[in-house]
Amino acid sequence: MNNCILCQKQNENIIKENELFRVILVDEIPGFIRVILNKHIAEFSDLSLEEYHQIMDEVYRIEKIMRKHLNPDKINIASLGNYVPHLHIHIIPRYKNDAFWPDSIWSEKHREYEYKTTNQQIQNMIDEIKS
Amino acid sequence: MNNCILCQKQNENIIKENELFRVILVDEIPGFIRVILNKHIAEFSDLSLEEYHQIMDEVYRIEKIMRKHLNPDKINIASLGNYVPHLHIHIIPRYKNDAFWPDSIWSEKHREYEYKTTNQQIQNMIDEIKS
Numbered sequence: 001m002n003n004c005i006l007c008q009k010q011n012e013n014i015i016k017e018n019e020l021f022r023v024i025l026v027d028e029i030p031g032f033i034r035v036i037l038n039k040h041i042a043e044f045s046d047l048s049l050e051e052y053h054q055i056m057d058e059v060y061r062i063e064k065i066m067r068k069h070l071n072p073d074k075i076n077i078a079s080l081g082n083y084v085p086h087l088h089i090h091i092i093p094r095y096k097n098d099a100f101w102p103d104s105i106w107s108e109k110h111r112e113y114e115y116k117t118t119n120q121q122i123q124n125m126i127d128e129i130k131s
Numbered sequence: 132m133n134n135c136i137l138c139q140k141q142n143e144n145i146i147k148e149n150e151l152f153r154v155i156l157v158d159e160i161p162g163f164i165r166v167i168l169n170k171h172i173a174e175f176s177d178l179s180l181e182e183y184h185q186i187m188d189e190v191y192r193i194e195k196i197m198r199k200h201l202n203p204d205k206i207n208i209a210s211l212g213n214y215v216p217h218l219h220i221h222i223i224p225r226y227k228n229d230a231f232w233p234d235s236i237w238s239e240k241h242r243e244y245e246y247k248t249t250n251q252q253i254q255n256m257i258d259e260i261k262s
Contacts, residue, residue, distance in 0.1 A: 042205065043194060043198065043205075043206055044190070044191055044194055044206075044208065045191055045194045045195040045198060049188070049191065052187075052191055053184065056183075056187050057180070059175070060175055060176055060180065060183055063174060063175055063176045064176040067174065067176060074173065074174075074211075074212055074213050074216060075174055075175075076209070076210070076211045076212075076213070077175065077209065077210045077211075078207070078208065078209035078210070078211070078235075079207070079208045079209070080205075080207045080208075080209070080235055081205055081207075082205050082207070082225060082232060082233040082234065082235075083233050085205060094213060101213060102213035102214050103213065103237060104209075104211055104213075104235055104237035104238075106234060106235035106237055106238045107235075107237045107238060107239075108238075108239060
């Protein structure tokens with residue numbers, strides 16, 4: 001647990017945080033958001049139903065805000081945790097012909113892709129997630 | 132929409148179904164479950180919050196039942212839909228040293244793997260999901 005990189009919160013761009021979880025902006029893809037549980041547990045069903053609702057309601061809210069500001073062709077949501085078994089949920093804006101489209105971002109890269117997302121769009125999304 | 136394979140419900144092994152969604156057993160991996168919305172919509176935030184809770188509560192319930200009967204090393208949950216933009220959620224039992232471990236099942240295959248899951252375990256899981 002002491003070696004868990006998600007327990008250590010290192011180099012995270014935290015957008016908002018409460019007692020249960022934090023929301024971070026991920027560098028890999030413009031607008032990529034990750035919701036990370038603050039406790040070191042591996043699976044959703046380790047949460048109480050109340051905690052699960054609290055975290056999943058935030059995922060729903062972020063998805064809505066992401067669609068409004070980034071206008072992606074699809075949103076991918078995933079909780080894998082095979083490398084780091086500390087509950088976290090990826091919320092990923094996807095665009096037709098992005099580097100991995102139509103496959104997952106964990107699949108083989110198909111091409112180079114330049115995101116058209118502007119810093120202003122990202123900032124507007126962050127501001128609304130914070131609000 | 133008429134061409135959508137998830138609207139057509141073809142060749143699905145349906146475990147349970149209600150007005151909002153159905154739960155199917157997926158062939159690819161023993162115990163792999165998919166929850167498929169009955170309506171043709173693409174994203175969680177196209178659902179009302181009440182519908183979202185209904186479907187996500189079932190995901191939480193299935194995850195708990197899957198852990199009890201299959202004892203996986205990790206559960207992967209994902210809603211991608213890049214190929215088929217009709218909301219569906221994968222609930223995947225993962226095992227250390229399975230064919231894709233520690234990567235996603237949409238990543239490159241690393242090795243051959245023989246699942247130790249028994250038909251009885253799968254049937255017990257199905258029975259409890261139905262109940």
